[in-house]
Each structure stands twice: as C-alpha cells, then as structure tokens.
Amino acid sequence: MIMLRNILITAYFIILLPNLLLPQIQISGYIYDQVDNKPLIGARVILDGTILGAITDQNGRYQISKITPGWYSIIVLLPGYRTLKETILLSKDTIINFYLQYQDIIKSEVVVTASRRMQVLSDVPVSMSVLETEYFQNKNYYELKEYMNFIPSVDVNSDNISIRGSSGYQFGSGSRVTLLLDGFPFLSGDIGEANINIFPPEIVSRVEVLKGAGSAIYGNSAMGGVVNIITKIPEEQTLLLAKASTGFYTMPKYDEWKYTNKIRTKNSLALTYLLPRNSMKLLLATQFLNDESYRNFNRSNGINFFGKFINQIGSASTFSFFTLLNYKFSDDASYWKSVQYATLPPDDYDLSRRITKRRLAFGADFLSTIGKNSFFSAKSSLFATDFESNLPKSDINYRQSTSYSNFNEFQITHHLFENSFLTTGINLINNWVHSQQYGTRKQNVLSTFTQAEFKMFNKLNATGGIRLDLDVSDSSDKYFEISPRFGITYKELEKLVLRSSVGKGFRVATISERFSSVRFSGFTIEPNPDLSPERSWNFEIGSSLEIDIFGKKSLFDFSIFYSRYNNLIEPQFDTNASTPTIRFFNISEAEIKGLDFSTNFRLSKNIDYNLSFVYLDPLDLNTKDILKFRSKFYFTSGLNLSFEKLKMSVLYKYVSKIVKVEEQLRFILRDYYVRVPVHLMDLNLSYNFQNFDIPFEVTFSIQNLLDYYYVDLVGNLAPTRFISLGVNFRIK
Amino acid sequence: MKVAFLSLIFAILVSCQGGVTPNDGDRESFVSGFIIVTSGSSSWPKEDSCKELRVLVVPEYPPYNIIADILEGRAYLSDTLARFIDTIPYLVKIQRTPMAKAFILASVRYGTIVQQRMIGFYKKNQKSKVPDSIYINKGIYLKDLNVYVDFYDLPEQEPIK
Numbered sequence: 001m002i003m004l005r006n007i008l009i010t011a012y013f014i015i016l017l018p019n020l021l022l023p024q025i026q027i028s029g030y031i032y033d034q035v036d037n038k039p040l041i042g043a044r045v046i047l048d049g050t051i052l053g054a055i056t057d058q059n060g061r062y063q064i065s066k067i068t069p070g071w072y073s074i075i076v077l078l079p080g081y082r083t084l085k086e087t088i089l090l091s092k093d094t095i096i097n098f099y100l101q102y103q104d105i106i107k108s109e110v111v112v113t114a115s116r117r118m119q120v121l122s123d124v125p126v127s128m129s130v131l132e133t134e135y136f137q138n139k140n141y142y143e144l145k146e147y148m149n150f151i152p153s154v155d156v157n158s159d160n161i162s163i164r165g166s167s168g169y170q171f172g173s174g175s176r177v178t179l180l181l182d183g184f185p186f187l188s189g190d191i192g193e194a195n196i197n198i199f200p201p202e203i204v205s206r207v208e209v210l211k212g213a214g215s216a217i218y219g220n221s222a223m224g225g226v227v228n229i230i231t232k233i234p235e236e237q238t239l240l241l242a243k244a245s246t247g248f249y250t251m252p253k254y255d256e257w258k259y260t261n262k263i264r265t266k267n268s269l270a271l272t273y274l275l276p277r278n279s280m281k282l283l284l285a286t287q288f289l290n291d292e293s294y295r296n297f298n299r300s301n302g303i304n305f306f307g308k309f310i311n312q313i314g315s316a317s318t319f320s321f322f323t324l325l326n327y328k329f330s331d332d333a334s335y336w337k338s339v340q341y342a343t344l345p346p347d348d349y350d351l352s353r354r355i356t357k358r359r360l361a362f363g364a365d366f367l368s369t370i371g372k373n374s375f376f377s378a379k380s381s382l383f384a385t386d387f388e389s390n391l392p393k394s395d396i397n398y399r400q401s402t403s404y405s406n407f408n409e410f411q412i413t414h415h416l417f418e419n420s421f422l423t424t425g426i427n428l429i430n431n432w433v434h435s436q437q438y439g440t441r442k443q444n445v446l447s448t449f450t451q452a453e454f455k456m457f458n459k460l461n462a463t464g465g466i467r468l469d470l471d472v473s474d475s476s477d478k479y480f481e482i483s484p485r486f487g488i489t490y491k492e493l494e495k496l497v498l499r500s501s502v503g504k505g506f507r508v509a510t511i512s513e514r515f516s517s518v519r520f521s522g523f524t525i526e527p528n529p530d531l532s533p534e535r536s537w538n539f540e541i542g543s544s545l546e547i548d549i550f551g552k553k554s555l556f557d558f559s560i561f562y563s564r565y566n567n568l569i570e571p572q573f574d575t576n577a578s579t580p581t582i583r584f585f586n587i588s589e590a591e592i593k594g595l596d597f598s599t600n601f602r603l604s605k606n607i608d609y610n611l612s613f614v615y616l617d618p619l620d621l622n623t624k625d626i627l628k629f630r631s632k633f634y635f636t637s638g639l640n641l642s643f644e645k646l647k648m649s650v651l652y653k654y655v656s657k658i659v660k661v662e663e664q665l666r667f668i669l670r671d672y673y674v675r676v677p678v679h680l681m682d683l684n685l686s687y688n689f690q691n692f693d694i695p696f697e698v699t700f701s702i703q704n705l706l707d708y709y710y711v712d713l714v715g716n717l718a719p720t721r722f723i724s725l726g727v728n729f730r731i732k
Numbered sequence: 733m734k735v736a737f738l739s740l741i742f743a744i745l746v747s748c749q750g751g752v753t754p755n756d757g758d759r760e761s762f763v764s765g766f767i768i769v770t771s772g773s774s775s776w777p778k779e780d781s782c783k784e785l786r787v788l789v790v791p792e793y794p795p796y797n798i799i800a801d802i803l804e805g806r807a808y809l810s811d812t813l814a815r816f817i818d819t820i821p822y823l824v825k826i827q828r829t830p831m832a833k834a835f836i837l838a839s840v841r842y843g844t845i846v847q848q849r850m851i852g853f854y855k856k857n858q859k860s861k862v863p864d865s866i867y868i869n870k871g872i873y874l875k876d877l878n879v880y881v882d883f884y885d886l887p888e889q890e891p892i893k
Contacts, residue, residue, distance in 0.1 A: 256754040339757035340871060348875060667764060667821050670873045671757030676750060709751040717752065 027094045028063040031056050031076060034099040040078055042236065043100065046118060048073035048085070048419070052316070052369075055235055066316055070373055073419055075120065076100060079134060085120060087419065113208040113228040115453060115463065116183070116217060116423055117413055123453075123461045125487025125501040127542055127559050127596060129154070131207040138647040138686035140245055140701035140726040142268045142289060144196045144204065144229075149680060150651045151209055152598060152612035153634045157713065161194050163211050164561065165592050165618045166224025168629030169662070169713050173584070174510045174569060176224035176534070178214065182231055182322070184363050187221055188385040189403030189431035190438060192510035196227065198326040198359050200287040200304040202241065202272040205232040211596070212561065213505030213538040216467045216485030219427070219447050223505025223536045223565075231308060231322075234274035234281040240731040241272040245699075247724025249294040250707060257343045257717075264292040266722065279312035293331075294720045297345035300330035317368035326359040332389055332399075335715035339671040342717040346670075355399065357387045363407070373415035381407045393436070399518070401435035403511075419455035423465075424448075433511045437518040441511045443473040451485070463487040463501075471508040471533065474515075479533050481506045495546040499559075505536040509569055513584040525571075525582045532586050535566045542596075555600040565590040570628075573664040589621040592630075611637040626659045629713060645688040653680045661714055669715045678718070681705045699726040761826040761868050763789055765877035766819050767838050767852065773818040775883040777840075784841040785813045787822040787879065793835040793853075793863050794889060799846060815840075822879075831868040838879045850889045852881035861887070 031043040039060025046053040047064065054062040069091045076084040081100040088096070114124040121128065129151045141147055148156045155162040160170060161177040175194035179186045187194055207229050214222035245268045251258055267290045275282040287304040305325040312318050332355040333345040345351070363381025370376055388400040411425030431443040451465025464486045471479040487501035509531035516525045542559025568588035573581070598612035614634040618627035626632075633656040641648045655678035665672035686699040707721035767787065769775065776782060787810040790801060801807035810824045826834070836854035841847060853863035854877050868874065 254754045338871065338873065339752060340754040340759070342752070342754065347873065667823055670762065674752060674756045676752050676756075679751075709753070711752055 024066040025069055025090060025093050026063060026065040026067060027074075027090060027096060028061070029096045029098065030060045031062065031078070031098050031100060032060060033081075034101045037099075040081070040100060043076055043078040043081075045098075046075045046077070048075050048118070066314065068369075068371075068373065070415075071417070074098075075118070079132065083120065111208050112183075112230065113180070113210050113214075113226055114217075115421075115451065116411065116425075117421070122491055122497045122544070123455075123489055125461075125463055125489050125499045126503075126540060127211040127557075127561070129209040129211070131209075133205050136201065136204055138649060138699060139682075139684045140247070140686075140699040140724045141201060141703075142245060142266060142291075142724075144199055144201050144207075146703065147201060147204075148196065148207070148227075149682075150636050150638060150653050152636050153211070153596065153614040153616070154209060155655075156196065161196070161227055163209065163225035163227075164563070164594065164596075164614070165616045165627070165630045166563075168570070168627060170571065173512045173516070173571075174507065175221055176507055178218045178220075178222040178226045180218070180226065180228040181324075182365070183228065184322075184361075184365075184379065184381045184383075185218075185405070185407055185429070186361070186383055187405065188359075188383070189405035189443070189511065190385065190401045190433040190435060191512040192221065193385075194221075194227070196229070198304065198324070199229060200270060200272075200285045200306055202243065202270045202287065203231045203283065203285045203306045203308075204229055206230045212501065212540055212563070213483075213485075213503040213536055215469075215481075215483040215505040215507075216465045216503050217449065217451065219449070219467055219469050219483070219506075220429070220445055220471070221507045223507050223534060231306070232274065232283055233310065234276040234283055236276065237732055238276070239272075239274045240729075241270075241274075242729040242731070243268070243270040243272075243726055245269075245724055245726035247701075247722055249719075250721045250723065252294070252343070252709075252720055253707065256340050259296045259341075259343045264294055266291045266293075266724070281308075281310040283308040294722075295336075295343040295717065296351070297331045297333035297349065300328055302326070302328040302330075313368075317366070319364070319366050321362070321364045323362040324359065326357075328357045330355060330357070332397075335669050336717060337670065339674045339717075352390075353397070354390045355387055356390070358385070360384045370412070374412060376410065376412045379407070379409040379411075383407070398436065401433065401437060401512075403431065403433045403435075406430045406432075416452075416454075419453075419461075421453045422450070423452075424450035431511060438511050438515040439517070441474045441515055443471070443508075443511055445508065446470045446472075459491050461489045461491075469506070469508075473508075473511070474529075477530070479508060481508075481533060481535075497544045499543065500541045502537070502539045505538060506533050507569075508533045509584065513569055516584070528583050528585065531569055531584060532567050534568050534586070536563055538563045549601070552601055552603060557598045558596070560593075560595045562593045563591065565592070573662075573667075587622065588627070590619060590627055591621060592616055592618045592627070606642050607640070609637070609639050611635070628660045628662055629658055630660075631656045631658055645690065647684075647686045647688075649682075649684045651682045651684070654678060658713070665714060672714050675711050675714070676709075678710045679706065679708045680710075680718075681708075695730050697728040697730075699728065700724070701726075758825065759871060761829045761831075761870065761872045761874070762823060763826060763834070763836060763866075763868065763874045763877055764821070764823045765836075765854070765875065765879065766821055767813065767879045767881060769818040769820075769881045769883070770858075771881070771883045771885075773816060776816045777883065779815075781842045782815060782840045783843070785815045785820070786810050786839055786841075787813065787824055788837045788839055789824050789826060789831075789834050789868075790837060791831065791833055791835075793837075793865070795835075795837070798848075826868050829868055829870040829872075833865045834868050835863045835865055836877055836879055837863070838881060849886070851883070851886055852879045853887065854879050 031040045043056045045062045052064050054064045056062045073087045076098045082103045112118050145156045153164045166176040174192045179194040210226040214226040249264045270287040272285040285306045289302040291300045293299045308322040310320040332353045333349050336342045337344040337346050361383040366378045383405045386402045391398040407429050409427035413423045426448045429445045433441045447469040449467035453463045455461050467483040469481040483504045485503035490498045514529045515527045518525045540561040544557040567586040571582050572585045594616040596614045600610045602608045618630040620627045635654040637652045639650045657677045658675050683702045683705050688697045701724050703722045710718045712718040790807040808824050810822045813820050837850050838852045839848045839850050856864045
C-alpha cells in the first residue's frame with residue numbers, strides 16, 4: 001500500500017513538473033454586450049484545447065492564470081449570445097476585453113461529445129441534437145425520458161434508446177446507443193441496458209445526442225449514436241433548489257380502461273444543493289418519486305441520489321468524484337392483458353409480483369496539463385446494477401441479476417499547432433455478472449484510440465481517427481474490431497457550414513444475449529455464446545445555414561445519411577429447435593437511409609419556434625422488407641414564449657406507425673399487432689415569483705394534452721394525459 | 733408566427749382523430765399451449781402418413797362431424813404446425829364465445845382433408861385416457877393448455893367425418 005502511494009506521488013510530480021518549470025502568464029479582461037456595453041455576468045472564457053478557463057464575475061471580469069506562453073484559441077460563451085472564438089499569441093500577461101453579440105436565433109454552440117473535448121458545434125462533422133440548460137427550466141417533468149421525448153428521431157423507452165431507427169425491440173437486451181454521464185459509460189454489465197431514468201433530472205445541465213456511429217470514439221455500443229448527459233457545475237453562489245411536484249392522470253375516455261375510480265397520482269420531491277467554494281465545488285441531488293400509474297401494473301416508488309465533488313488543484317489540474325444511487329421498487333409485468341383491457345395485466349399475472357432494481361455507481365476523473373499545450377484525463381468508475389423479483393427462486397418467473405461494470409480510461413489531448421489537436425487514449429472495461437438467468441460470467445473489452453483534428457485555411461476542419469477494441473468473454477471467441485472514422489467541415493462566413501463524415505460502428509453481444517437461459521411465457525430463451533459482434537458503416541453529408549426570412553433570422557440544418565448494418569443481433573423464434581425457443585442470432589443484414597431536416601426561427605425577442613422532420617427507410621436486406629419495429633417518419637415542433645416572468649412552451653411530436661412487428665409475438669402477447677401513429681403534445685407553463693424573500697417558480701404541465709392513445713412499441717399503452725403542478729424554491 | 737400556429741392547429745386536428753381504442757384488438761378468445769410429444773421427436777411417423785398437423789377446438793368429444801362444425805363456426809382449428817419435433821407451440825382463435833364446453837385435440841392429416849387421425853388431446857392428468865373439457869369465456873387468452881402425444885399409445889378414435 002505504501003509502495004503504491006509512493007508510486008502515485010512520484011507520478012503526480014513527474015506529470016506536474018513541466019508545469020512548475022515553464023514560465024506562466026495570465027490573461028484577464030471584461031466581457032461586454034456589444035450593443036449597450038453592459039458587463040456580462042456568467043460568461044465562460046475557455047482556452048480551447050486546454051482545461052483552463054474562467055467565468056465572469058458580477059462586474060463581467062474574468063481572469064485565467066498559469067498559462068504557458070503560446071498560440072491559443074479563446075472561446076467566449078454565454079447563452080443567448082453568439083459564441084466568440086479568437087486566436088491570439090499569449091507571450092506575456094495580457095488584458096483583453098470581448099464584446100458579445102446578441103443572438104437572434106436559438107442554437108447550440110459547443111459540444112463535448114463529438115471529440116471528447118469542448119468543441120464548437122460548427123466544427124463537428126456529424127449531426128447532433130443538444131438540449132440546452134434553458135430547455136430543462138420551465139417544465140414540470142419527473143424523469144429524464146420525458147425531456148427526451150421531443151428530440152428528432154430519438155426513441156427513448158424505459159431501458160433502451162434508439163437513434164435514427166438503430167434499435168427495434170430487443171426484449172430489453174443490448175443497447176445500440178452508448179449512454180454517458182459526463183463521459184462515463186452507463187450501460188449495465190449484464191443486459192447492456194441504457195436507462196436514462198436513473199439520473200435525477202435536476203442534475204442535468206445539458207444533453208448531447210450524437211447521431212450516427214460513434215464507435216471510433218466511444219467503442220462498443222456506440223454504433224447507433226451516443227447520448228451524453230452533462231451535469232451541472234456549481235458556478236456562482238451557494239444554492240439550494242427544492243422542487244415539489246404533484247399531478248394526476250385524467251380518467252381514460254373508455255370505460256374498459258377505467259380500472260379504478262380513484263385518481264392516480266404521481267409525486268416527486270427533489271432537493272439539489274450547489275456549493276462553489278474557492279477551488280472546490282459540490283453538487284448534491286436527491287429525488288423521491290412515487291407513481292401510481294395510469295395502468296394497474298406499472299406502479300413504482302423510487303429514490304435517486306447523485307453527488308459530485310470537484311476540486312481545482314492549482315490552475316492546471318482538476319479532480320472530480322461522483323456517486324450515484326438509484327433504487328426502484330415496481331410492478332413486474334411486461335405487457336397488457338389485451339388492448340380491450342390495456343390498463344390491466346394478463347390474467348395469469350399475480351398483482352403482488354414486484355421487482356426491485358438497485359444501481360450504484362461511483363467514479364473519479366483527474367484532469368491535468370502536461371507541459372506545453374497538452375493535457376491528460378484519467379477516469380475510473382464502477383457501475384453496479386442489481387435486480388430481483390419478489391417471487392420464490394423456484395418460480396419460473398423469478399428474475400435476478402447482479403452486475404458490475406468497471407471502466408478505466410487514460411486519455412491525452414495534445415494541442416499540435418493552431419486549432420489542431422491530437423487525442424489518444426486507452427481504456428479497459430470489465431463486466432462481471434452473477435445471475436439466475438445468465439450464470440456467473442465475465443467480459444473484458446480492451447481498447448485504444450487516437451484521433452486528430454486539423455484546421456486548414458481557416459475554413460476547413462478535418463477529423464480522422466481509429467479505434468482498436470479487443471473483446472474477451474467467457475466461453476466465446478475473442479473478437480478484435482478496428483473502427484475508423486473520418487469527417488470534414490467547411491465554413492463560410494459562419495453562416496454556412498457543410499459537413500460530411502464516414503465511420504464504423506460495432507457492438508459486441510451482451511452477456512444476456514450470449515448466456516440467457518430463462519423461461520418466458522412458455523418459451524425458453526436459450527444461450528448462444530457464439531454471437532459475433534454487430535457492425536455498421538455510417539455515412540452522412542449535411543449542411544447548416546443561417547439566413548434571413550421576412551427579416552427574421554432562421555437556422556436550417558439538413559442532412560442525408562446511410563447506415564449499413566451487418567450481423568445484427570436480434571431475438572428470433574427458433575423454429576428448428578426441439579422446444580419452443582427464443583434465441584439471439586446474428587441474422588440481419590440491414591440498411592437505414594434517410595434524411596433529417598430541422599429549422600429554428602426567432603419570431604421576436606419573446607418567441608421562438610423550431611421544427612424538424614426525419615424520414616427513415618429501414619430495410620432488412622435478407623427479406624427485402626422493412627425492418628421490424630421501425631417507423632418511417634418523425635416530426636417534432638416546439639413553440640416557446642417568454643414574457644419576463646412567464647414562460648410557456650408547446651411541444652409536439654409525430655411518429656408514423658411502426659410498419660412491421662414480429663408475428664411470432666402472437667404466442668406471447670394478445671393484440672401484439674395493434675399500433676397507431678404517435679401524436680404527443682405537451683404544454684408547459686411557468687411563472688417566476690422573484691420578488692419574494694425566497695424566490696420561487698410555479699410550473700404547470702399537461703403531458704399528452706390531447707389525451708391521444710398510442711402504443712409504446714408492442715403490448716403497452718403509452719402514458720395517458722397527465723396534469724401536474726410544481727413549485728421550485730431557490731434558496732441562496 | 734403563422735407557420736407555428738398552422739403547424740399546431742394541424743397537429744391538434746390530426747391528433748383528435750384516431751388513436752388506439754379498446755375495440756382495435758381481437759374480441760375473440762384464444763387458446764394456446766404446446767403439443768408435447770412424450771414419445772420423442774424420433775417417434776413421428778413418416779411424412780406420407782403425416783402430411784399436416786393442426787390443433788382443433790371442438791364442442792363435443794368424440795367429435796361427430798368436425799367438418800360441418802368448422803364450416804358452421806362451432807369448431808376451430810389452428811394454422812398448420814411444425815412437425816417432427818417434440819414440442820410445438822399452438823394458438824387457436826375462438827370466434828364465438830362463451831364456449832361452455834371445449835375439447836382441444838391434435839390431429840394429423842394422412843390423406844385428403846377428411847383423412848385425419850387424432851393423436852392427442854388436452855387433459856389435466858397426463859395419465860388420463862380421456863380428454864378434459866374447458867370453459868372459454870369471452871375475450872380471454874388461455875395459456876398452457878398442453879396436448880400430450882405418445883405415438884406408441886395413440887388414443888382410440890372413431891373415424892373423423
């Protein structure tokens with residue numbers, strides 16, 4: 001132990017020594033509004049490609065110290081203002097003031113997901129959707145899934161995320177989208193579940209969704225895209241946020257679905273504490289959730305806790321630690337009785353049947369500069385999941401699984417020369433599972449990656465990278481994957497951006513897909529340890545354009561994309577087996593092509609409007625038929641109004657009817673074929689009572705305003721109309 | 733602004749129509765389970781004497797005129813099922829319910845449509861030599877009604893008419 005400590009201390013000084021020896025300078029100044037010259041508070045000033053940065057104080061002043069002399073790109077960010085980026089030579093202590101221009105349209109400016117470092121969105125060669133901080137503010141939603149409902153071409157179910165049709169219905173196994181929290185992966189070690197509802201919404205600062213293969217950056221499971229949840233950082237002052245919400249499901253229109261005369265409620269209490277103290281920052285959040293549900297087999301109680309501690313060590317290093325705890329106790333039915341009794345479970349379901357799900361995660365990240373213009377990040381985390389039903393172990397419906405997923409990563413980013421970066425790293429994921437259904441299993445994935453970004457002629461930005469992954473699992477072959485990626489963007493006067501990218505994605509089979517051995521509605525799900533990894537190639541070409549229409553600034557974004565999938569792992573009813581069997585097979589050769597269009601108008605200073613349209617053509621190349629469980633059209637729109645203290649938003653989503661489902665489901669599920677298009681409309685209102693001693697905000701939401709009934713994939717009625725009221729206190 | 737409001741109005745108009753209703757599914761009942769060949773998959777007769785396998789749900793046992801019962805909607809049959817394996821899932825849709833007395837039989841066709849041989853039936857006790865009847869209520873989905881088949885000890889039957 002002492003030896004290990006000495007090694008760590010020695011390594012620490014070796015890494016930091018170059019910083020101590022090099023001359024160090026500082027930059028400072030003020031940030032102003034370009035029109036009225038008022039100082040701007042809370043603007044972020046970042047030295048691109050480093051971990052150095054500052055936030056302007058009450059006077060609009062910033063200061064960044066201990067900078068190694070050299071060329072730097074300075075990025076200045078403030079929501080509502082156009083992001084400023086300037087390249088300058090810093091050779092001595094420098095004072096620079098910046099003037100920001102008010103932005104006529106709402107658009108995302110920076111992202112971290114596309115290249116593992118903060119990057120201006122217009123430099124990213126793939127399509128991304130970003131939910132900004134403001135999006136989370138005036139809504140009375142309880143779970144993160146509800147916020148994600150209106151992202152174009154993204155389908156979020158309780159345990160799976162699909163982007164641009166990447167996933168169908170997987171019986172709860174194997175996500176084709178990687179879920180990250182501040183860059184840490186959150187896929188369970190056993191079934192590869194990507195469940196965003198385990199995070200309390202109050203901790204979220206923004207959500208970035210990368211559409212298309214991200215395996216060259218994030219490896220396994222990122223073949224359909226990446227969802228990265230960025231948590232809040234306590235910035236200005238100590239703050240306690242308390243949010244109490246209560247709401248009820250309105251009675252369904254149809255008598256057959258009224259299974260009780262009691263009003264069914266959903267309640268939540270959330271407390272969030274943000275503490276910035278000199279070089280230390282602390283975020284603590286907890287949420288209690290009780291849902292009586294609109295169905296008699298979906299009731300749940302849950303607790304979420306999240307804690308994050310950040311310690312700035314000098315000006316060149318940051319250490320952060322997080323922990324997450326999630327506990328959920330709920331009913332354990334998968335499908336309805338029939339569409340006629342869509343709010344009741346099947347006749348043979350015992351209403352006392354429950355399942356307890358627990359998740360615990362903790363991790364640490366150390367970020368520091370190394371010499372001139374380089375910095376490294378070392379991450380390590382453990383994500384433990386456990387679920388168990390309350391049935392006797394001898395019962396055929398008994399389910400239990402405990403899994404641990406350990407993630408370790410070391411990454412170095414080197415600022416090569418002006419606006420050009422090289423990022424390289426190594427990571428290791430170990431999954432360990434002990435389960436009634438999957439046995440005791442281990443899975444290890446060792447990876448190394450490198451990617452370079454070059455800026456040429458000030459207009460052209462090229463990105464290239466490659467990732468090597470080695471998958472070693474129990475009782476199955478080793479798999480070695482090479483995932484390259486290339487992308488390019490071209491900018492003209494900041495108004496027109498052209499982008500193109502090509503990349504490979506892959507996903508190794510999860511432990512549950514390989515080793516499942518469980519009875520399910522009379523069928524046996526049997527193991528298939530020989531499953532090969534799924535692979536995909538994705539190509540995209542797109543453009544974004546800012547133009548004036550009728551004197552109003554408008555932003556248009558358009559892309560066409562093509563994805564080719566090989567070896568897709570899908571559950572199949574094995575008709576050749578001697579018993580009725582479901583087994584995961586590498587079966588599908590598939591392609592998904594489509595186009596994605598979105599636009600954003602600011603109609604006046606108080607009103608903005610956005611809409612998007614996505615067309616998908618998902619084709620099963622084996623059968624020349626449409627892929628199962630996929631829709632072809634997505635349409636979303638959002639109208640946001642803001643009048644001083646009053647804010648209102650109306651959000652709408654349309655998804656065309658799922659064209660084809662698995663016919664063999666008829667043996668398991670009644671009315672499996674019932675499906676309709678999705679029309680979902682939410683209304684959100686909030687009013688801010690700022691003038692009280694303790695400022696508070698009242699939020700009012702109606703989810704599924706039109707009380708339109710649709711089906712969530714198969715055999716599940718989607719949430720009916722829900723009306724809720726919330727009160728948010730801000731105690732400084 | 734106009735575009736925004738027009739889109740919203742369009743959405744509302746479209747949404748007010750349609751959606752899932754309780755009447756969208758089957759109002760019929762279903763009977764399901766497995767044909768379990770207790771004598772093993774190797775005991776199946778040759779294909780020329782076993783051209784087709786189906787499950788029938790009939791109102792009386794032994795069935796006297798099954799073809800007429802099917803044509804008149806008193807008896808129901810499954811799709812053609814897989815053969816030569818030892819466990820076969822089946823599903824039969826029952827259109828007229830309630831059905832006070834129903835017997836579940838497995839039958840193979842060895843020639844023309846009327847040349848059928850009953851090979852097993854649903855019974856609560858595997859050792860029983862006679863089938864058990866069930867009550868099929870309206871709009872119900874009955875599962876795990878297994879039919880046991882022993883090709884070395886087939887039930888006796890009157891020729892199916």
